Amino acid sequence: MNPILLLHGFTGSAEEWAELAPALAGQRRVVAVDLPGHGRSTAQCLTPSMPQCSADLLALMDELGHTQFDLLGYSLGGRVALHLAAAAPERVRALILESASPGLADPAERAARAAADDALADRIVAEGLEWFVDYWQGIPLFASQAAMPAEARAALRARRLRNSPAGLACSLRGMGTGRQQPLWDQLSELDMPTLLITGALDAKFVAINQQMNNIMSSSHHTSLLGAGHAAHLERPQAFAELVVGFLRQ
Numbered sequence: 001m002n003p004i005l006l007l008h009g010f011t012g013s014a015e016e017w018a019e020l021a022p023a024l025a026g027q028r029r030v031v032a033v034d035l036p037g038h039g040r041s042t043a044q045c046l047t048p049s050m051p052q053c054s055a056d057l058l059a060l061m062d063e064l065g066h067t068q069f070d071l072l073g074y075s076l077g078g079r080v081a082l083h084l085a086a087a088a089p090e091r092v093r094a095l096i097l098e099s100a101s102p103g104l105a106d107p108a109e110r111a112a113r114a115a116a117d118d119a120l121a122d123r124i125v126a127e128g129l130e131w132f133v134d135y136w137q138g139i140p141l142f143a144s145q146a147a148m149p150a151e152a153r154a155a156l157r158a159r160r161l162r163n164s165p166a167g168l169a170c171s172l173r174g175m176g177t178g179r180q181q182p183l184w185d186q187l188s189e190l191d192m193p194t195l196l197i198t199g200a201l202d203a204k205f206v207a208i209n210q211q212m213n214n215i216m217s218s219s220h221h222t223s224l225l226g227a228g229h230a231a232h233l234e235r236p237q238a239f240a241e242l243v244v245g246f247l248r249q
Helices: 050-063 076-087 107-127 129-137 140-147 150-161 165-175 184-189 203-215 236-248
Strands: 003-007 029-032 069-074 092-098 194-199 219-224
Touching: 003 050, 003 076, 050 076, 069 076, 076 092, 076 165, 092 236, 107 129, 107 165, 129 140, 129 150, 129 165, 140 150, 184 203, 194 203, 194 236, 203 219, 219 236
Parallel strands: 003 029, 003 069, 069 092, 092 194, 194 219
Antiparallel strands: none
16 A cells, blocks of 8 residues: 655654544555654654655655655645655655645745744743643634634644644754755646645635646645634534545545
8 A cells, every 4th residue: 555654744653643543544644653753753852854864754755665656745744745755756746735835935034043943942842842832823824714613723722732832843943944955946846736725715825836836847836714824723524525636546
């Protein structure tokens, strides 16, 4: 059975895919990991980087005996997935990116974002995880999650609280958007079948993914109505149907 590697977003973990995994189980071997600084990752106190993370994921798939695999990444995981696909396009059979970005093209904008990420990392360590989770779930990017069922919102908060302040701070310092080398110039070279998914309520990432879709030769962009940045959590059944349908093609 062909494998699919699932990469979660910032503050997430492999548990994030609990609702999607059963829908994929009949046609793919599901491999879900905790990215550096998250969940049970052993890299809690080491500052990671996108190239090193990509290399580690390729080594993992080698260890599991998978020469080629499908790849799905959300937000931070989508940025990692893009770096992995650019580094080893021959390994990726199909690419699914949810609310992902190729990075910030402008050096000044990257520097400003890196400084902001570093400052936030310092606050996470100083003020603790509960403060940060309250702050993070209150930013405008996640406003649409208020419409999620109370049980789902509680489970999401509990997953975020299972991280460590040091781990999340390390992730921001090493793999935040400000530290990511932009991949806009490499998008045209990625010719594997690609599905770009955004939530229709997430205007910023809808625009970014429309730009990506105009550059990539084998991509299709779709936006899920009634969802924001985390479409797989806000409309899980519709998201699963999109992913399963794409993989069946």
